[in-house]
Amino acid sequence: MNNILELKKLHKEYENVIAVNSIDLDIPRGSIFGLLGPNGAGKTSMIRIITHITMLDSGSITFNFNEKGIKDYMNNIGYLPEERGLYPEMKIGEQLMFFAQMKGLSAKKAKENINHWLQKLDMEDWYNKKAQELSKGMQQLVQFVASIVHDPELLIFDEPFSGLDPINTERLKKEIVELAKRDKTIIFSTHQMSQVEEICDEIALIDKGVIILEGKLKDIKNRFKKDIFEIKYNGQFQSMNIDGLDIELVEDGCALVKNLKYYPNSQLLKMLSDHVEIYSFTEILPSLNEIFIEQVTRAKNMMEAKHE
């Protein structure tokens, strides 16, 4: 099986809110999967069902772990919740030992892994410090270590970078990408689109408990491209009125061209070359942020239309 996790008709309702509305979703092994959505979309509800914190009303969850024979599948998931903390009075080393053993590691193996990670992230000096002595950002690194210390196959990070400074954000990003290279699967929940664009392979956009967009990041971007090109050139346009094109000057030697009649790229380039000397020709893909806003607004409008 190439999907580490398959959700079928996953459904969860609270009193009068449908948090997760019969969602189907496959998470490919080894991918960094972005779970996106506005606040209250149902991301956290979904994650809590996957991590077995809340029970589902109906539907099914299937895990396909490489490593069989782990009695408790919770032991093969690493989870960094959005609401996270540490025991303020406990030493970092003791906490990590506790968390690691709670995930089924033997004391010996736990110690080994903790040392490995503390070394890797230059945190060895923290072993005997109490959590309350660390800054919030430092605590967050400890929480990150706590979620991966048992070397799980599936990792779920809910807003992992919130509250981190740019340096630590980069460090964490690097580690996450590296984990994915080691065949770990990462589900990454956020509403920070720029981060998703940087590291995710696939995304699912959730709103009001429903998936409104899903697929490979590249494909999605292509799907939503608006056929706008940025050109840099030498010379002057004799006339801005070229059939099927909408040309807008940005500055001298730079313009945006909208391909209204969907000419193939080669033909478009040729048409432009007739007028000016082209240096560079780049298609402008929409940012995920734009897609996100557009899709969520569209979904909202459709809902409203239905109500009326």
Place this chain on the structure above:
Amino acid sequence: MNKTLLVFKKEYFTRVKNKSFIIMTLLVPVLIMLLMTLPLLMTFFKSGTNKIAILDESGEFAGAFNNSSYLEFSFVKGNLNEWKDKLNQNEIGFDGLLYIPKFDIKYPSGFVVYSDKQIGITIQKTIENTLQNKIETMRFIDAGIDKAKVNELKVSIDLQNIVMQEGGEKKGNVIASIAVSQVMGFFQYFMIFFYGSLIMMAVTEEKKNRIVEIIVSSIPPFQLMLGKIFGIAAVAITQLLIWVVFIMILMTVFSLFMSPMLLESVQDLDAIAGSSSQQITDMLGSIEAFNIPLMLFAFSFFFIFGYLFYSALFAGAGAVTDDNSQNQTITIPLSIPVILSMMIMVNVAQQPHSPLTIWSSLIPFSSPIIMMARLPFGVPFWQLILSMFLLIIGFIINTWAAGKIYRIGILMYGKKINWNDIRKWIFKTP
């Protein structure tokens, strides 16, 4: 189940290693010892310090006052006002001046102790007793009665209570029973509240620090709750055992070094309170006459299950709240049965076998306290067994309900939760 054990260990060791636990564990026995011996110690430390001058204008009291280890009397002569001035100016080295005027033996009055500070109860009683004694003797002589004869004729009755039991007769002692009963009941009350709120704090803290979501992604909430309840129970038992051992050691050491001195103080106290040390010995004797193994077993049982019964409730309450001001309102319904039990417990001493006492010693909410208080007065075997059985059932129901509240409550932030929500969580979730 391994993970429950891990939680158990963590809860146990972080608490036992905690400074405040160690201080509390060592301090309480010392405090208890102090409280127990304070009245005796107080009389003891006062000894040898009080000097009383006696200005006897009646001339009847020569040789009537005996010096003791803490009181020295000396007779002075002169004018009362002079002596009062001297006392005021602290010139004479006396702590007080006893003035005995000429008095009518039929209506003796006008006896005064002048002092710069309030005199202690011991001095007051000693002086009063001496004066009374002497005047009584004088009256006996006037009436032509031989005082020695009267003393010979005096009688003191000690009413014994023999409790009839299947195994034979047993000497009972109401005072001893009351003492043991109230102490045990109160101790139980204290432990339930203290360790119950400890549980609640442990739950709330995990919620407040946002750790709980990480933990429940590793262990099912119910197991987590059990680990906590039993972990803190183990802390309570550890503390209890340390207290028992420590108090026993202190008692032994104390009696070795202090008993000769204390005995003297006890005799002084006897003189004051008019009780006899024979009574105290009797009382201690009848404590031994209790069925000690049964009491110990029942005490341990009601202590442990009473604690477990309430701690499940406290854990549920802790899971519902996320700030301390809300905690208060949630614990109110929890404390009502405990406080009611305390009120009934006082009643047990007066009516150990009234219907109220019997019923409340069977119902799980109050039985841990009331049954404990009833035990020294003797409880029919079937009532004891029924009470234990009901407590176990109550514990299971509570834990089941608390588990449901816990599971949902610990992940709720910022939402005000009412009793209706809680009812739904208990009965409407799978």
